[in-house]
Amino acid sequence: MTPADRPFLPRGVRLHHDRVRGVPVLLGPETALILDQVGQAVLGEVDGTRDIATISAALAERYAAPVEMIEADVIEFLDDMAARRLVEAT
Amino acid sequence: MTVVHPTPIPVQPVRPRPEPPLAMLAELTHRCPLACPYCSNPLELTRREGELTTEQWAEVFRQAADLGVLQLHLSGGEPASRPDLVQIVAAARQAGLYTNLITSGIGLTGRRLDELDAAGLDHVQLSVQGVNAGIADHVGGYKGGFDRKMMVAAEIARIGFPLTINAVMHRHNLGDLAATIALAHQLGARRIEIACVQFQGWALRNRAALQPTREQVEEAKRTVAQARVDYAGRLAIDFVPPDYFADFPKACMNGWGSTGLNIAPDGKVLPCHAAEIIPGLQFQNVLTTPLAEIWNGGPAFNAFRGTDWMPELCQACDRRDIDYGGCRCQAMAIAGDARATDPVCRRSPHRAALDALIAAETSVAPPPFEYRRMPR
Ligand code: SF4
Ligand code: SF4
Secondary structure, three states: OOOOOOEEOOOOOEEEEEOOOOEEEEEEOOEEEEOOHHHHHHHHHOOOOOOHHHHHHHHHHHOOOOHHHHHHHHHHHHHHHHHOOOOEEO | OOOOOOOOOOOOOOOOOOOOOOEEEEEOOOOOOOOOOOOOOOOOOOOHHHOOOHHHHHHHHHHHHHHOOOEEEEEOOOHHHOOOHHHHHHHHHHOOOEEEEEEOOOOOOHHHHHHHHHHOOOEEEEEEOOOOHHHHHHHHOOOOHHHHHHHHHHHHHHHOOOEEEEEEEOOOOHHHHHHHHHHHHHOOOOEEEEEEOOOOOHHHHOHHHHOOOHHHHHHHHHHHHHHHHHOOOOOEEEEEOOHHHOOOOOOHHHOOOOOEEEEOOOOEEEOOOOHHHOOOOOOEEOOOOOHHHHHHHOHHHHHOOOOOOOOHHHHOOOOHHHHOOOOHHHHHHHHOOOOOOOOOOOOOOOHHHHHHHHHHHHOOOOOOOOOOOOOO
16 A cells, blocks of 8 residues: 555444453454554544545654654555455555 | 272362353254255254244344354354344344354345345355356255346345355365356455365265365365466455365364354354254253353353363374364264364374275265255
């Protein structure tokens, strides 16, 4: 993915709060993925309208971290999700 | 000589509480318009009168979600044979479960699918019995089934449900594997699950008719490898090769009582859908015992949990925590002992008998199907 891509959760994939285990999970066909902090933060911003650059800027501000570093992490995470067909982009 | 035995104290091994289950398969009904000879349902099918009601299923879903289940697979039989399928899906979503419908498509219409969409159905798994009406309707034992299924697939695509195609492969259709994968892609599936027939339930009874040859299995592996290249990024291909031809068993159920459970149409709770073939296991019912109690300490779930129950061969094996000794139902079916090492394992003393059985079944023409039928 590139900074200009606008990621979204495809139909059949959704975020869910697992109240028994007390963790956020991403649910999809044959998948229940427990999200770590990075995953939770990134997917919390994914709305299908904003691009990766905008999402990264927002996260950089929230976590007071350099935007280049955040953007690299965001892209790495989303690429991994896309390879598992849990995230798509326009 | 008199030996004085101390009074035996019944040993209740102290077990740590198991991790909560992730997935639950709900067999809503055993009714099905199709009669596939490879069906994994038990030979003794439950009749309609014995099925849980809508409200009882809703209660099971709530209990499952409270227990930690995230994914619900609605299966059967044919779930669409339940007139209340839409309410059942709505109840599952209300309970907070990710809801997957496993169906042959027969009994679904565009209108019913729209209602399922509104009820929140997350995902559809559509089975295909063959790539054209001739084969599919012969295997499914239901004339016109293939054409109906194609219509249902078009409706699923219209609504946009994420779709997985399920194909059970065996002696009579392994030659069509490439065409099956192409069909899945053409129907708009994002995934195809190709499972070589597992010999349980009706499939076990039809084993000689379904048993693939070693050449077919090798050819299938090549076809899948090529298709994974051809369809990369467009269609995910899951392939379960037949374990009879493998050297080591599959990690059945990811370990007994570790991640998933099954509810039979009458509410009986099973550690795996074939578990009823194991004599002596005590199954409990959600109508009389809370699901959490059954999962956490029920005798059928504890019977093969962990590694204590394993034979010496598996206990000492480096693959103990990889395949957990394999499938208990298969050990029962072939070795006649549910506690034995899975006979598929090259290290099992029963492997030679399994090889002889494969050779015998594949050296002659397959016998006719014995179709899955409800008892009269
Ligand atoms: S395998 Fe065939 S007969 Fe069995 S439930 Fe599925 S569609 Fe029906
Ligand atoms: S001996 Fe048991 S644990 Fe080892 S590979 Fe065979 S079945 Fe698995």
